[in-house]
Amino acid sequence: MAKPSTSSKFTITLGLLFLAWLTGMLFLALIYSPAHPEQQESVRLMYIHLPSIAVAYTAFFLTFIGSVLYLAKKSIFWDLVAASAAEIGVLFCTVLLFSGMLWGKKTWGIYWDWEDPQLLSTAVMYVVYIGYLGLRRMDLTAEAISLRSAIVGILGIGTVIVVHYAVKWWRSGHQDRTIDPEKLATGTTEGIFQINDRYLFTTVWAIATFMALGLWLLVHRFRVAWLERQLAEIDVEEAIELRRQESAAYIGSER
Amino acid sequence: MGWDFVIIGYVLAGLLFLTYSVTLLRKGRALAARVPEDKRTFLD
Numbered sequence: 001m002a003k004p005s006t007s008s009k010f011t012i013t014l015g016l017l018f019l020a021w022l023t024g025m026l027f028l029a030l031i032y033s034p035a036h037p038e039q040q041e042s043v044r045l046m047y048i049h050l051p052s053i054a055v056a057y058t059a060f061f062l063t064f065i066g067s068v069l070y071l072a073k074k075s076i077f078w079d080l081v082a083a084s085a086a087e088i089g090v091l092f093c094t095v096l097l098f099s100g101m102l103w104g105k106k107t108w109g110i111y112w113d114w115e116d117p118q119l120l121s122t123a124v125m126y127v128v129y130i131g132y133l134g135l136r137r138m139d140l141t142a143e144a145i146s147l148r149s150a151i152v153g154i155l156g157i158g159t160v161i162v163v164h165y166a167v168k169w170w171r172s173g174h175q176d177r178t179i180d181p182e183k184l185a186t187g188t189t190e191g192i193f194q195i196n197d198r199y200l201f202t203t204v205w206a207i208a209t210f211m212a213l214g215l216w217l218l219v220h221r222f223r224v225a226w227l228e229r230q231l232a233e234i235d236v237e238e239a240i241e242l243r244r245q246e247s248a249a250y251i252g253s254e255r
Numbered sequence: 256m257g258w259d260f261v262i263i264g265y266v267l268a269g270l271l272f273l274t275y276s277v278t279l280l281r282k283g284r285a286l287a288a289r290v291p292e293d294k295r296t297f298l299d
Contacts, residue, residue, distance in 0.1 A: 006279075
C-alpha cells in the first residue's frame, strides 16, 4: 500500500502534464521566441511575469468566491479553499514582483518606481494578501479566523480590480495590458510589447503551464489545510477524552 | 543583452516553486500519516 500523502491520480496526472508543458515552455521562452527589438532578451522575463499575474488574479478571485460562500453557507470547505488560494496567489505575486523588477531594470533602468500606479497598487495588493495570511495564523478561535479572513478576502478583491485597471485609470509608465481581448479582436499590436506571432504563442503556452502549476499547488495546499483541520479536531477530541479519564480517576480515588 | 537577468529570474522562480512544492508535499505526507484513514477525506 502506498504511503499516505496528499497526492492522488488527478494530481499525479496534472503534475506530469505540467512537467511536459514546462519543458515546452522553456523551449519556447528561451529558444523559439526571438529577442524583442526594444526589450532585447529581457522580453523572456515576460513569459514568467504575465502568467504569474494570470494565476495570482485567478487565485485571489477564488479567495473572494470562497469567502463569500463561507459567509453564505458557513462551509469549512470554502473557507479552506479561500485560504489555500490566497497563499498560492501570494506565491505567484512574489514571482510577478521580482520578475517585473528585473525586467524594469533592463527596460526602464530602475527596479521600482513608487510613483507608478500599477506598481504601487500591485504592492498594496501583495501586502493585503500577506495580511490575510497573517490573519489566518492569529491566535483566535477557528470560527473567528474564518469570519475575519472572509471579510478581508471579500474586501481584498478591490485591490485586484485596481491593479487590473490602474493602467487605464491613471497615466503610467507601465505598459497597457498585453493580452487585451479588444486588441486581439481588432488585431492591434501597438504598445511596447508587440504581442503577435511567436510572442503571443509563447505567452499563451506559458499561461497554460502556470495555470496547471497553480491548480496542482492549490489542490495540494487545500488537502494540507484540510488535514490540519482534521488533526486539530482529533487533538481536541483526544484532549477531552484525556480530561474525562483524569476526572474519572480522581473521583475514583476520592471514594 | 539581458540574458543575465533572464537567467536570474528563471532560476529564482524555479527555486521558489520547487521549495514550496517540496515543502507542501512533505507536510502533506507527514499530516496524512497522523490522520486516521476514515478522516482523510478530499484526498482523491
